[in-house]
Amino acid sequence: MKSAFVLMTLAALAGTSSLAIAQGTTDGILTVATIGEPPTLDAMQTPTDIVLTIDQHIFETLYTYDAEWKSVPLLAAGMPEMSEDGLTYRIPLREGVKFHDGSDFDAKDVVASLTRWMDVNSKGKQVADIVESLTEDGDHAVVIKLKSRYAPLLATLSQASIIIPSEKVADTLTEFVGTGPYALKERRPDQYTQLVRFDDYVSPEGEPSNYAGKRVAIAKEIRFVPVPDANTRVEGLISGQFDFADSLPVSAYERVEQSGNAKPVIYENTGWASLNMNMKEGLLVKKELRQAVQVALNPNDMMLAAFSDDRFFSVDGSIFPQGSFWHTEAGIERYGEGDPEAAAKLLEEGGYDGTPLRLMTSRQYEFHYKIGEVAKAYLEAAGFKVDLQVVDWATLTTRRADSKEWDIFITHSNFPGDPTTINTITDSYPGWYVSDAKAAAVAAYMDATTDEAKKTAWDGIQTVIYDDAPLYKVGNFNAVTGVAAGISDYTPTYWPHFWNVTPKK
Incomplete structure (x- = not known):
């Protein structure tokens, strides 16, 4: 992992993202230069930064991180209801959410997905050691019973524990179907990963705050392009080839700033x-x-x-x-x-x-x-x-x-x-x-x-x-990243995300 981890002020997060949302959707495309090709789009198997950066647009988890990096609801409808002994978590689920294949999101999908996560993911395996049972509670809640108290539970459910349709669960994923604001259209290794707006996306409510709050797929399409050489990312950003370039050398800060075609962004x-x-x-x-x-x-x-x-x-x-x-x-x-x-x-x-x-x-x-x-x-x-x-x-x-x-x-x-x-x-x-x-x-x-x-x-x-x-x-x-001069509503986050971001005209 990039290890990461930035904490922007709530005011900054709210201000820029609210501006983006107010502008509505467009037919524009965002071209994003990443540090390389993702080895997979299965974040459970390989939760590296490049995979999580792309995946978060396709898939969602029960909880996510707000500006203080506290876990808050995403696909969950609220915080868990806990038993007095701290061993039982009842997690309510949002209703009306759909997957990219048109199927409804429900408790069966959560149980199937988290069961796979506990089988294949390193953090999931740690959780599995203390989970006594994971069951459905009707269509819109799940219950997790623990053998002993485990304070990091919500934090571990906020990252690679992506929820997929129960019918798609397999040892090796062959279809990448989620509930996120963008759906996978095409992946050409070493060329690009193409995501398109999911028109039936149902966003969580609330002011944008890091990864929490309202999500709007303003751009019609996002293309993630692997560009392993840092200087090539800099040149492509300045020339207008890329709308965003990740992980730039700090030595390139002034050059990007003085180009007039792009602006550097410091991610604190x-x-x-x-x-x-x-x-x-x-x-x-x-x-x-x-x-x-x-x-x-x-x-x-x-x-x-x-x-x-x-x-x-x-x-x-x-x-x-x-x-x-x-x-x-x-x-x-x-x-x-x-x-x-x-x-x-x-x-x-x-x-x-x-x-x-x-x-x-x-x-x-x-x-x-x-x-x-x-x-x-x-x-x-x-x-x-x-x-x-x-x-x-x-x-x-x-x-x-x-x-x-x-x-x-x-x-x-x-x-x-x-x-x-x-x-x-x-x-x-x-x-x-x-x-x-x-x-x-x-x-x-x-x-x-x-x-x-x-x-x-x-x-x-x-x-x-x-x-x-x-x-x-x-x-x-x-860290230093860069955005095209025509984009004014990008908000830095540890894993860069592009919902609530308006493409340049």
Whole structure:
């Protein structure tokens, strides 16, 4: 995944999308340059960013994410009715919704789709482990009974758990039929994926907010064109070949801005960069040495080296960015401007013996490499000896699976809809973050049944993460995309979407 994850203000989201909706439908076409060819259109099987970007126009889920990345109804008619023990969820379903093949959406389709999702999707398999039963409750509701409380349930139902007609469910999908504002017309691999307006689409109500609210298929057609080369995407956008171009180099910002034919769009808080530490073997098994890494580093200098301009990054100790429901300052005391003296004291307390700290990074993500260079300088100033190992990304991902091979690796992640799905929280993720304190904090989260209780529990998890120091959050980074000058109502989202967007004349 792109990991992602931006939080636009409600005002901005509402203002631009409302303008688009007011303009009504057109016969225009939107041509979208993507970073490559989707390997499939089955988001259950392959929930990568490119698949989810296209799929969200065709398929819908029971819930989706609003501007705070909270789960809100999409095909569901409301939030679940929960039993007092938090183990039974009754989910009401919207009535009058149709699939692209003309069939009616009902509870049978939901049960069949979610059963397949729990069989084939990685997140779905996690849910399957705690689901006791999934049943229809009439035509317009389903009931999920759990073996134990599972707070991330709605978040996991907000992404790749696409609903398809029960008659189309198969191990391998051969027809891609959904309830979304656009239907698949033609897919020519390495050329384009063509979607056309679904005239019988029934939109959810409400002000547009991230992926929630009113959806109008203003453009008659959307063509997703795979363009793997970033510079080709830039040139095609400027020449007028594309109406939208995804994932542009930050170095192209001024050129697009000055072209007069297109405008750059900064998507804030696309993801976050981190230094992940090995808690299983080597130097950093000792908490004092991991905390010394935290205290030694200067996040602003690392992000400035990586992105050159503060338009493209922000520094924030909270794992989730400002504007997110999950943003909190809990536990971030050791996140600051770099304190070599305090770090040296922790090195002494941890009995550091001068063994080189093996820091792995890759130049395939150039910003990883630049972060690594600055981190090396700060760690050495604190008293560490540092062995900066620069390898290709495939080697890094292979080597990080072996706890004997490294002490720190640099990576980046998106901001998930539920905080407990962050990779590092998983015991088996490279770094092998296992602690009694983490287990207790995560258990408290899983037991929560309200947003307020989840938020309080997440404060506790972040506090434990900062104390245990399995990783060091460097900062948040922004992404650059571009739209044609004639399009004024595009609203940035993590997976770019094109309902409520008017084609240029």
